[in-house]
Amino acid sequence: MSLQALQQLGLAAVLLAVSVVFGLNTAGFADLGNLRNILLDATPTIIGAVAMTFVIVTRGIDLSIGSIANVAMATAVVLTGTKVGVSVVTETGFAVYPVALAAGLAFGLLNGWIIVGLGVNPLIATLGTLTLYRGIGLHLTEASLYSVEGGLLALGRGQFLGLGLPVWLALALATGGGFALSRSVVGRQMLALGGDPRSAVETGIRSRRLILLVYALTGIAGALAGLIIVGRVGVLTSELGFGFEFTVITAVVLGGTSLFGGRGSILGSMLGALLLTTIQNGLNLIGADPYLYDVVRGLVLMVAVSIDTLTTRLSRRQRASPV
Template sequence: MTVTSQRVVTTRSARASAHIGRHAQTIAIGVVLVVLLIFFSFSADRFATVGNVLNLIRQISPTLIVAVAMTFVISTAGIDLSVGSTVALSGSLLAITLQQGWDPTLALIAILVLGAAVGFVNGWFSAYQNIPPFIVTLAMLSIMRGTALRATEGYSTPINADLWIVQLGQGRIAGVPVPAILAVVIALAGWLTLTRTPFGRYVIGLGSNGESLRRTGVNTRRIGLTVYVLTGVAAALAGVLIATRLSSGSSNAGSGFELEVITAVVLGGTSLFGGRGSMLGTIFGALTLGVIANGLVLLHVSPFYVQIVQGAILLLAIFANNKVWAKFGAVRK
């Protein structure tokens, strides 16, 4: 073998190692997902049935939709803790407006605009006023949840099953639940945006070195504002899907939802310190959480253990993000 050939082989090997290193955590969570699927398929009788799989995908769809948007937020080194409360308020107000005779289409548009407004407030205080996103969104969490409780007075509000909007949560197209179709479309759009557009590059750049990005002429504040607006709209849509699936809006909906979403994103390899986002990893992370929750229920494990497991997974994911995968180049600082 000539010297030139040896150099080519070495270069290719180095590139392959670097590529694997960058995607190590995404590969790992993909492997974990496959292992869990195999385990629950053999240990839980109904897990691998078509009906259960479709039900699992429908249930995890709201989480996946918000997790896609949250990937952009966390990639900028931000965070949004208000998504669970936004889900509750959106579902509650949707049910209330429909009960008052609003046209379903108008009510849907109004709820999505509300989500955008919540995201705008989060983004304006975080990006333009330089208040830490943790503080801003924690305050909005309290405001949105309190508003939902005040609007419903703590009671669930039923939604007329005859309205077309109920099909968003309960309908099927060719046997596939509508929420699952929406989640797939949004996940694909999120992946294309993050990996194939200037906006996606700006999001990653803002998280890795915002000052350098600003000096190139990019309006970094606008990028920061936009990602929170996207997350607000996604949370509002998730609230609509949950309310229409249950045919009722409740101020108690979305409790712990932000934990599940953030866990899915971090589990998939997106760095909490910004500068790196993996949309494919987010999808794997959301599916992993859904499989664990569904599998434990089918094994007759108390549902109260699900949150314990999710919290433990989040802690382990953050540990892996900062300590383990950094050795493989998965986290770039």
């Protein structure tokens, strides 16, 4: 069994153990309705984690995905919504979806261009756009709370076969993303680029196009996450997407994707997202301090990064040692 498979198996075991502990000690956790809510709550993180996996396997990072969710939704609601009365209540049609996705794509491509066109380190580039995009979103909405109605609610609140539409969308994207990463030519090129950038370029891999592609994917994923979140709660606030990037990155690293590039798993990222959501749900049900989740998430990220660092060092030593 490969190291990646062992990591996924271990993560699944942890998810099961956490679920059992909460189920035995928390009233209502194991109810079917609550389990459905966990799946639904996890969908934005799963969608973001699928795209972020592609970024991280190429040795990149995107700290702006939460801000893209914010600015894409602000752009879409302001451009397509119609204010009702004197309050900020906005009636939206289905045009909000293509506008939000187009905005997410544009902001994602801008990230990619800054990185490949200007040669800026991905961490610095997306740290800058994290603030830039959030500022644009605040300017567009004037930091107001928008209550939304109409077509925007269809995706977030729609149901199919007893599950929310976002759950089916997340499953479809995770399945397609897993196939693309492990079985397609482009996926193998991304892994090769992250594993050894110089060798990848020497073999003819068009690294600039791949980097633009992965940041375009996170832009679209950020917009999709925003559509789901706002569609579910029916409100667009200035806090939309705040901290979302760290939840997504934690899920990806927890799932076995290496921050050093060249190794990643969509299935692992999805399990990581489910684990984080399950922990948050359980803590909410037991009435824990709402800030405790940030502590847990930070600890989980530190453990995951430490394991990734140790695993990478061990792998390099094994490759370097004589046979």
